[in-house]
Amino acid sequence: MGSRASTLLREEEIEEIKKETGFSHSQITRLYSRFTSLDKGENGTLSREDFQRIPELAINPLGDRIINAFFPEGEDQVNFKGFMRTLAHFRPIEDNEKNKNPPATEPLNSRTNKLLFAFRLYDLDRDDKISRDELLQVLRMMVGVNISDDQLGSIADRTIQEADTNGDTCISFQEFMKVLEKVDVEQKMSIRFLH
């Protein structure tokens, strides 16, 4: 498994991914070996079953949604590039990056994009709004079966009420960002990838 990994990834691919995501060479190769270890079918792409085979992910309440986030719209397979693109959201924002001139397009691990990723976990139908039902679904997943529907409803109502500024009883992305402005998202949504 290991030997095949290093040969299948070409240098120019590594360069592309580096440019797009900002990961370093060693990080990319390390993540590629992880990718191949997950890829039981050895066809260079991951399917949903491959992800579901990860044991801890199976007991994660949001496991399905996280898996879903890796797959682009309507597709069932994700290649290494897509895999890296998703993971790029969780790269820590380094201080020196802030000093260089800001790139033309916003990097994948900017605060806005991180929040957008989290937003999309709620917003399954991609209408850019978190409706009460979508919120309830996620709440139910996170909170377990011991809370009654009513109480969950009150909590959902309260959440929407706290965020909703334009009164449409849905949370738009702007409202979502505003609610989380006090939370240190850059730090929370970062994983120190091993060098």
Add this chain to the structure above:
Amino acid sequence: MAALWPLPLLLSQHLWACLALTLPDEPHDGPPSVGFDASHVGPSVDLPGALRVFSLDYHHVQAPFEIVLWIMLASLAKLGFHWSGRVPAVVPESCVLIMVGLLVGGVIYGVRHSAPPTLSADAFFLFLLPPIVLDAGYFLPGRLFFENLGTILWYAVLGTLWNVVGIGLSLYGVCLLVPDSLGDISLLHCLLFGSLIAAVDPVAVLSVFQEMHVNEQLHILVFGESLLNDAVTVVLYKLFESFLRLPSVTGLDVLVGGCRLIVVGLGGFFVGLFFGLVAALTSRFTSRAQVIAPLFVFLYSYLSYLTSEMLHFSGITAIVTCAVTMKQYVEANVSERSNTSIQYFLKMWSSVSETLIFVFLGVSTIQDIHMWSWPFVCSTLLLCLVWRATGVLLLTAVVNKLRRNAVTFRDQFIIAYGGLRGAICFSLVFLIDDFPKKRLFITTTIVVILFTVFVQGMTIKPLVELLDVKRKKRALPTVSEEIHSRLLDHLLSGIEDVVGYWGQHYWKDRFEQFNKKYLRRFLIGEHHRARSSILRVYQELERREQQGDEEAPPLVDPRPGGRPLLPEEMDSIRRILSRNLQNFNKKQTPAYSRHTLHQDAMAMTALHRHQSLPERHTCNRSTLCPQRAEGEFSKSYRGRARLSRSHTVCSASPRRSEPPDSVDPTALNPTQPSDPEPAEEQRSPLHRAPIERATKKQLSFVLESETRQ
């Protein structure tokens, strides 16, 4: 200025207290320790043979009387501080208290011409320190603490070691440079002195930092360090002390000392863990005698402290671990009122202790036994600052590479500058075996403490503002934040799993699963287990709104019809209507039982009331709760949530012209008052209860009714 009129009143009470303390003429040689030697019989007025109509026997009550007077003095000083206008903004409370202590000490000295009572080390370590540390541990922000635990331990252990060795060695160097006056201080003495002066004191740090509102990470770093360095301090102090008694010190002894460090730290930790778990288990069974539930919290914590002191482990580590361990289970197990009691008592005791400590620091400064030496004192001060600064810089440089969130230079400066010394050093220095230069040590310690508390304490706040250190964001956590944070946690654990990275979230997840599977099942009573943290935050917020409402002018209006217009927001409506619920439930007064609060017993009956309310909403009958008990549980929730609507009708009925602006007025059936009407009539005679207490009680009882089922 008008607000300063209580000040003269308090000052006169002070004077009275001072005089009372100076009056009894006790014959003894040295400075007496606080109030523990009232074993003699003093003179009393005695008419020969006749029956006395009026007699004064002060010595019978002397000991407790004096203790109470001291506590009274300290507390009045604290009150006076808060009434004194602009002073609190400039001078931290600890400084004012020390100054009061100095004053009182001076008065006592002047009147009695002998030293005033000093703070005995036993009284300090056994009675005054535990409440403060318990309070600190109980209210420790758990999540933040554990996230930064590595850094905190790094600073606490390595930083303290660095400081101790550095200060000790350099002081010895200074002593060598000035052989004529300081020649007889050996290296071990210097190291011993270094070990007690290097430790940052949690009491002083707490009192200064809590007025500063720096960002939470900084706060937890300084504060956590001050709590955990106790283990290192204790070990090193005892180590050097025992070395002093040994004829010679070998390398083996040093190695043993190193092992002791680990044993002391871990020993304290495990003792605390054990008592914390036992306390959690005990609290599970307190549902039938709720009034004493808070007592168990205090008893077990204190017991853990005493046990670990008995075994020469680190008492502070034990009590902090105990508090952190038992907190989540205790809070889930005991009623809301007991929780509130626990929190209030903790705050009260720690406040009293802290005040007493600072006052006594001031009083004990006035003594006969000072010895001054310019080089020693000045060099100590300088070295403390220098070594702390270099220590923090070096350690942070290393630890920043491993941290997610770097500690900035400004934060580092505050960490270094905020290393205040306090009463722990003071007590430790008194405990040293006597040797010729002990008085010098005592004087130097006092000077260092006063310097750090006054100079550093007073200037740190302006410095924080000057350097523009990131401040704490003061908002209450909202339900949204809690939910979204939880979402992010799950997300991050998931991504860590995908990447195969055993990061912080992974371990947190594993612990949470262990917690849920084993610990919670064992330690929390069945009825209380359901709550998830999201629910807890939600209920906490509701409760806070209720409490916050106490500050609003009470709507004490006996006639139900005369209630003012309901405000528009959903929450205000719910608040007011909850008050109404409280009143009509008071009618059903059960027999007063010795072991449950009036409030709690009532909660049972309230449930039946809920069920009789007409159900106007097509709320999903919870199919997840098949048993009858749980059915009532869900009904009570429904009742509570829907209470606003059903009761909106009640309160609307006397004023039928004015439909309240509740959430969905259209859903309300205005022709329903027949059922809740009797509730209305019951309400009126009961409205005499003060509204403020009603609000808090109401929600607490509702929460209890929820948890009871």
